[in-house]
Amino acid sequence: MATPTPTPAPTSPACTPAALAFGGRGGFLLARARVGPGAGGRWVVRAQPAAAELVERSVNTIRFLAVDAVEKAKSGHPGLPMGCAPLGHVLFDEFLRFNPANHAWFDRDRLVLSAGHGCMLHYALLHLAGYQGVTIDDLKAFRQWGSRTPGHPENFETDGVEVTTGPLGQGFANAVGLALAEKHLAARFNKPDLTVVDHYTYVILGDGCQMEGVANEAASLAGHWGLGKLIAFYDDNHISIDGSTAIAFTEDHTIWVQNGNTGYDDIRAAIKEAKEVKDKPTLIKVTTTIGYGSPNKASTHSVHGSALGSKEVEATRKNLSWAHEPFHVPDEVKRHWAHHLEEGASLEAEWNAKFAEYEKKYHQEAVELNSIISGKLPAGWEDALPKYTPESPADATRNLSQQCLNALAKVIPGFLGGSADLASSNMTLLKMFGDFQKDTPEERNIRFGVREHAMGAICNGIAVHSPGLIPYCSTFFVFADYMRAPIRLSALSESGVIFVMTHDSIGLGEDGPTHQPVEQLFSLRAMPGILILRPADGTETSAAYRIAVINRKRPSILALSRQKLPQLEGTSVEGVAKGGYVISDNSSGNKPDLILISTGSELEIAEKAADQLRKEGKSVRVVSLVCWELFEEQSEEYKESVLPSDVTSRISIEAGVTMGWEKYIGQKGKAVGIDRFGSSAPAGKIYKELGLTVENLIATVKSL
């Protein structure tokens, strides 16, 4: 059998991270416990683990699939898969509930690899478990163009990968979102006689994840919410324990697997104990050797992110007595893992039978849950969206947004969300629901505290839990900067989160430049895979929400005003769906003298200027370019009908930087905007001083 050489003791890192702490008043579980020798005696050993020899062969199969794939790609991270293979085997083979034939089975356990660079661990496990999306050829194509095994886990590429990870800390926060979704749905739908929502969320994280602020934020919330079915494994492979910190953080329920390399029974017992803890998340520290088995590179930095090299691969094969060719899966390992196909099918069948009964007994609930599971929106949901006319009272789009949010939550069962401690400013409260909290998880208002970064990442997790969960989250637009990474990941991973960003310009006034977005619109318009919508009034706000809900694979950012705006003539739901459209025009033959293009709160200014210019005899068209991405998707004919290329007199007005407007105004046009930071003063005064006025717009027209 395998006889690993002794590996060097873990060394001290340059930076000792503060341990990750789950927050909450019910106590917490922490990474760095001091569990004395013999504490392992508490563990209950699993009744029927696979024979020890078979387990070790399976574990080595996982190790070498990773080693060989990285070696073939000449790039990748062998260290984590080699070190975490024992944990991976035990968790996936003995605990995880899944159906390889249907990766989307609703009630599966979720597994997130937050330390995404170790993805070969996950691919190897998915392959062994029988996922058809990860064949041996896929493993051989690791990190190659067009493969289903990219360099970091991507949910949109690989069946069985729940979220897209790699940027550190995100996966952990996603897992908090997944666990939140489970707790919420379980509270809403389970009945005393029928439990239809019941799964765990597991997440594996490294020291890098722990150092990231987003993980601290998310851990605080996980503890506060009492997410008892969230089990996090900290792959402790080279960070030494800070004595005093460990002492300060000792708690009864902390779990430390001291020998994550060969202590299979300890791993089993730790997971069992964690599953028994129902009222709080658990963090299991698993001490492993990075690159376990490599005689010369284990426990070194070089094994983290580089191929071992052919010589060391051979040495590792010898060391672990693995005399097989690359990518070999021994028959007995294959035979062992094969049971998951049958077991998975039977798990799902059992659940299907239970759900069939549920549908009979609890028809209304089943309809709602089905909508969440399938992502099919209830018929007629769009009719619930509020309608406005030019006669409707002037209002801030953030207020109009609240009317939309409340209307949608009434008709869409999976609609839920909240704000980063600004609900009363963002106007995001759902009035018919209470707060999602530890003891009221069936409610739909999520209070994220001042934790924008975790908020975004948690919403990404909620969104990928079930196709019909539509999370929204909210803060001041300028603080999109705090959550840019999860916004990007929402776009990349097709999570469809709705980002409600209020106070979207200098129009917020006195709080000054730290709170006034000027470059955020463009900085986000530059991002692929996301819609940026900046509605101008009630009709456009309602239409923007319609777009956001329809786009389930593409997140939306709604940029909304703090200040009151009039309801405009000419705005329309159909127009918003096309991204850009004519809202007023006194020209004929598609040849106006001038086109004014605007978005959001400045559309009013464009309209007023147009009115005045028309009185002076000019033919003027006003275009609302509410969503550039949708406009770009329209036909050339449509675009030409809105912005005829012959008309080069074009002026844009928007309360933000002008960079990028050249696309629509051309080199002969002019852009009225703000190419500087804002200022602290009443909103009207700033608009005036920075030239966002009817007068300045008309003066700019005359300067053309």
Added chain:
Amino acid sequence: MATPTPTPAPTSPACTPAALAFGGRGGFLLARARVGPGAGGRWVVRAQPAAAELVERSVNTIRFLAVDAVEKAKSGHPGLPMGCAPLGHVLFDEFLRFNPANHAWFDRDRLVLSAGHGCMLHYALLHLAGYQGVTIDDLKAFRQWGSRTPGHPENFETDGVEVTTGPLGQGFANAVGLALAEKHLAARFNKPDLTVVDHYTYVILGDGCQMEGVANEAASLAGHWGLGKLIAFYDDNHISIDGSTAIAFTEDHTIWVQNGNTGYDDIRAAIKEAKEVKDKPTLIKVTTTIGYGSPNKASTHSVHGSALGSKEVEATRKNLSWAHEPFHVPDEVKRHWAHHLEEGASLEAEWNAKFAEYEKKYHQEAVELNSIISGKLPAGWEDALPKYTPESPADATRNLSQQCLNALAKVIPGFLGGSADLASSNMTLLKMFGDFQKDTPEERNIRFGVREHAMGAICNGIAVHSPGLIPYCSTFFVFADYMRAPIRLSALSESGVIFVMTHDSIGLGEDGPTHQPVEQLFSLRAMPGILILRPADGTETSAAYRIAVINRKRPSILALSRQKLPQLEGTSVEGVAKGGYVISDNSSGNKPDLILISTGSELEIAEKAADQLRKEGKSVRVVSLVCWELFEEQSEEYKESVLPSDVTSRISIEAGVTMGWEKYIGQKGKAVGIDRFGSSAPAGKIYKELGLTVENLIATVKSL
């Protein structure tokens, strides 16, 4: 005297934040200690505090200056200043060492209001202390256009304000940077007989700051580095103590001022004790009543961010026996605070005398320290920058960057920095220096761990500590997303940090789309007040560092390649200084058939395509647009000489989104770029598949 009405007990918030924990192996101090009744007995009472009655009048003066200013502005945050006025008075009047006549005195104590919304507290204190930049008229112009008293503290507007705060958590991390700078300079320059660097850094934070991940990251580093002269006050005004958390976090040196409303002696004693702790930062929890003195609004949410309203202002005046008109400063309060002018002058004079002696005894050190204090760069520093020729070997710009960093650190005394755990990938190590650590603070390589957000904010703090400190920080370009808020604040607050961003495109290869920036260039070009430089080879990299160092009020982002690039003919230091310039041309009369415009790693492709097209008889110009911001600042004549408006055949090539390029290619031009997320594959393969090749560029030319 004042007889405040009893205020309601603090209520539980929706979210209980995990307490802020200072990291580090030397133990830490924490926010939420359980200090039993009577623990106050440990405090040593200050020998000669101002008479109790006078202190109370001063405190009420501060309260009402804040109340009146917010009332006049009809906007602002009265709650924190009313609650923290006692702390503010004691700290500023009795402990802080400063010279009101010279806010830039080098060895002053630094005070940061991380809870920036409470800025009227700081403005009132600066006014009382005699800062000429904050007159009573300035207080009356609070939050008005052009005033020196904006809605959040802005270092570039108000003398005495050290950093720009408001976005929560940033100020705390800035303070860690200020304290790091002090510890570093003290270790480098103090002599056994002459202490020329010796000041404290104080920071006031609220619960919002504590919840933010950036504060967790920064606290972890502050503890790790043993920043003993960092003293943080947590304004505990409405967060109740989580019993179990408090128990778990109890430590010997934690300080809790239980009565921050009237316990002046406790406040004094707490600060004294904190100052005695030399080996670790201290967090003092000061329990206060938000809006203290307001009979109907104290301890309520409404007093946080809104004016009290005239009726409640009157009730508060009555409650606190403050019968004065708005903005009144009683004569005895004025007289008391007046001593700071004299005291400050004498503190600085004393220091000046000491420094004069230092200059005599330690000439070389004094020259270096003077450069750091004044910001005057040593003569001839530019000569140290490496020079390259077309014959120099091909290399990745991240490697060339390391040569520049090392060259600059040799000649610029205040040059220091590091990476977020990627030093060996970012190539940022200064080879002649060791690591800045708790016991080696004189060294200049800062190890930030995987904490991008805090890294940026800490560097902002270092930069504003002294004009001659030039911090740089580094991570993969895509993770600029994690630190976008501090990048923005660096630009807004004129901090001049150098952001070294490597792996700047799909050229990083197999790690895939989560690690490949595509929109980051534009998203940052949209930001005001910052330079984005994307050099193409050694000459441009060296020139980019020259620009970055010269621009002391404007931060720079250097986007650098992971992959090897050839040294190009035609690149030049002078050209880079203009932001855009011609690197090759075979046309005459400023009328090429075609202009190819590019940046960074794609400039090589443009050059190769131009060569081929020239062989086919075309006249082709290649332009390096290495820094758009600098190019925009050039004269119209210069810009016309590079991009003549008559030449409309223009093609850009850049490995990023094409949005924004319309500005330079016009509506008839074409942009070759990447309007999607990247992919996991070897770099060359991705370049080919996404069309960033000579062949595709030539095909695009022919399609024009």
